[in-house]
Amino acid sequence: MKLKPRNPDFVTTIHKKLEGQYFMKLVGFEITDIKAGQITGRLKVEQKHKQQHGFVHGGVTATLMDIVMGFAAYSLVEENQGVVTANLDVDFHHPGITDELEVIGKVDKPGKMLSFCSAEIYALNGEERTRIATAKSIMATIKGG
Amino acid sequence: MKLKPRNPDFVTTIHKKLEGQYFMKLVGFEITDIKAGQITGRLKVEQKHKQQHGFVHGGVTATLMDIVMGFAAYSLVEENQGVVTANLDVDFHHPGITDELEVIGKVDKPGKMLSFCSAEIYALNGEERTRIATAKSIMATIKGG
Amino acid sequence: MKLKPRNPDFVTTIHKKLEGQYFMKLVGFEITDIKAGQITGRLKVEQKHKQQHGFVHGGVTATLMDIVMGFAAYSLVEENQGVVTANLDVDFHHPGITDELEVIGKVDKPGKMLSFCSAEIYALNGEERTRIATAKSIMATIKGG
Amino acid sequence: MKLKPRNPDFVTTIHKKLEGQYFMKLVGFEITDIKAGQITGRLKVEQKHKQQHGFVHGGVTATLMDIVMGFAAYSLVEENQGVVTANLDVDFHHPGITDELEVIGKVDKPGKMLSFCSAEIYALNGEERTRIATAKSIMATIKGG
Numbered sequence: 001m002k003l004k005p006r007n008p009d010f011v012t013t014i015h016k017k018l019e020g021q022y023f024m025k026l027v028g029f030e031i032t033d034i035k036a037g038q039i040t041g042r043l044k045v046e047q048k049h050k051q052q053h054g055f056v057h058g059g060v061t062a063t064l065m066d067i068v069m070g071f072a073a074y075s076l077v078e079e080n081q082g083v084v085t086a087n088l089d090v091d092f093h094h095p096g097i098t099d100e101l102e103v104i105g106k107v108d109k110p111g112k113m114l115s116f117c118s119a120e121i122y123a124l125n126g127e128e129r130t131r132i133a134t135a136k137s138i139m140a141t142i143k144g145g
Numbered sequence: 146m147k148l149k150p151r152n153p154d155f156v157t158t159i160h161k162k163l164e165g166q167y168f169m170k171l172v173g174f175e176i177t178d179i180k181a182g183q184i185t186g187r188l189k190v191e192q193k194h195k196q197q198h199g200f201v202h203g204g205v206t207a208t209l210m211d212i213v214m215g216f217a218a219y220s221l222v223e224e225n226q227g228v229v230t231a232n233l234d235v236d237f238h239h240p241g242i243t244d245e246l247e248v249i250g251k252v253d254k255p256g257k258m259l260s261f262c263s264a265e266i267y268a269l270n271g272e273e274r275t276r277i278a279t280a281k282s283i284m285a286t287i288k289g290g
Numbered sequence: 291m292k293l294k295p296r297n298p299d300f301v302t303t304i305h306k307k308l309e310g311q312y313f314m315k316l317v318g319f320e321i322t323d324i325k326a327g328q329i330t331g332r333l334k335v336e337q338k339h340k341q342q343h344g345f346v347h348g349g350v351t352a353t354l355m356d357i358v359m360g361f362a363a364y365s366l367v368e369e370n371q372g373v374v375t376a377n378l379d380v381d382f383h384h385p386g387i388t389d390e391l392e393v394i395g396k397v398d399k400p401g402k403m404l405s406f407c408s409a410e411i412y413a414l415n416g417e418e419r420t421r422i423a424t425a426k427s428i429m430a431t432i433k434g435g
Numbered sequence: 436m437k438l439k440p441r442n443p444d445f446v447t448t449i450h451k452k453l454e455g456q457y458f459m460k461l462v463g464f465e466i467t468d469i470k471a472g473q474i475t476g477r478l479k480v481e482q483k484h485k486q487q488h489g490f491v492h493g494g495v496t497a498t499l500m501d502i503v504m505g506f507a508a509y510s511l512v513e514e515n516q517g518v519v520t521a522n523l524d525v526d527f528h529h530p531g532i533t534d535e536l537e538v539i540g541k542v543d544k545p546g547k548m549l550s551f552c553s554a555e556i557y558a559l560n561g562e563e564r565t566r567i568a569t570a571k572s573i574m575a576t577i578k579g580g
Binding site for chain 3: 452453454455456457458459460461462482483484485486487488492493494495497498499501502505517519520521522523524525526527530
């Protein structure tokens with residue numbers, strides 16, 4: 001489905017928003033591609049992202065999923081609107097054993113009030129891409145950017 | 146429901162596990178109480194935990210929820226077993242506007258293979274406690290601590 | 291939390307709505323108690339409610355959960371408003387082996403736009419009550435009764 | 436992803452199981468296609484499937500989703516194994532206004548212990564196909580067919 005942004009400057013607006021994403025900066029996550037209704041990002045995995053078994057922490061995975069889906073929804077609202085996560089739901093398929101993660105979030109069903117989004121996260125190991133988790137979220141549109 | 150630990154040393158075992166929780170350390174989250182099937186923790190909220198509107202980042206909320214539910218499930222498995230999150234599902238009720246968060250995670254329905262857990266997170270503002278989110282998770286028991 | 295209905299005639303309004311609940315009638319589910327923000331119902335379990343192992347069908351469980359949470363949310367909206375289920379999420383704890391089910395649905399966090407609800411379903415066997423599933427839902431408020 | 440059945444007679448086995456699906460028969464749902472890891476079915480919508488606004492009841496949608504995902508997971512387990520729904524999660528995108536529904540359920544990530552499944556349901560109106568809901572489930576493998 002081709003999604004149409006209602007704010008023509010959504011890329012600029014998202015870049016401005018990213019400046020205030022302090023927790024995202026703490027994690028070190030980078031947005032690498034911004035399209036209407038679809039956001040991609042990458043994370044270089046370091047020890048600080050891990051839990052006791054050496055796997056990527058579930059909280060990191062959830063954080064990246066939330067960010068790409070939130071901005072995917074945000075790319076489709078009007079200029080004077082914002083979005084908040086109402087529900088975030090993550091299914092963990094495989095332990096995250098990797099030096100780099102790629103995350104893609106998109107809007108599956110946009111709406112005036114609610115947007116249904118989904119995301120996938122891949123462990124990159126050389127040529128191999130393993131989908132380690134999927135997520136979905138319900139984003140609620142609010143007044144005010 | 147009174148929950149019985151199968152590993153009598155579960156408190157010690159959890160303290161050992163916490164040493165390897167690098168992402169939890171990056172976030173600065175502290176476990177304040179460990180009971181069989183119930184874990185409590187607190188976070189002093191700083192700018193690094195926030196998103197662009199000054200609210201606690203949804204990824205922080207999801208991370209704290211995952212940790213307390215994971216260790217709640219872990220407190221009930223056998224000594225040579227571990228747990229992994231199969232599903233994490235967070236409902237966001239209110240924006241997190243606070244200097245301190247309290248999180249409580251517990252096991253609602255323990256099982257040999259799967260444990261159903263839930264969690265609540267409160268924004269502490271003086272005497273006031275506002276529940277800003279609830280979560281549930283399905284934790285899968287695995288071999289090996 | 292004491293929940294206040296905004297439509298003082300919510301009990302009458304719900305009884306009227308129930309007349310058009312054809313699928314609920316097909317299932318044979320009865321609402322036994324209507325309070326502001328909390329709905330209870332019972333089902334006499336027959337062969338038609340079962341799956342191939344003789345357990346209550348998951349679709350029956352999901353249906354009862356959806357109904358009690360939907361009417362719980364509906365009990366709190368204004369007279370000229372309705373609710374629709376945006377998300378329904380059911381965790382199955384135990385197989386349903388019983389002649390009668392009791393279901394309780396309530397609103398955990400009411401809101402103008404979204405209501406977060408939860409439900410529990412019990413298998414009744416003589417004196418014993420076994421919680422066989424829990425559910426949660428996000429109900430969206432819409433214009434028009 | 437091409438999924439390999441471990442029980443070569445899975446089609447026959449599923450047909451046998453369907454005989455005991457009493458609730459599915461009450462609803463009138465028909466399985467129209469059985470592949471390894473993917474099940475399709477159709478429902479002719481009648482008044483008995485509706486709620487008070489004339490839309491397909493959410494419980495019908497949830498039931499159909501649960502059935503196709505359950506049998507999709509079941510198509511991949513061994514001959515002496517069965518599956519039970521641990522979690523069923525349905526997102527409702529549009530009201531179901533139609534005379535016929537098509538539902539497709541598949542296994543996204545099979546596993547020995549847990550299978551992650553997803554489903555989509557379409558309202559068929561002449562040439563038009565509207566996706567009215569999506570669902571996902573976690574199916575747990577159990578001993579015994």
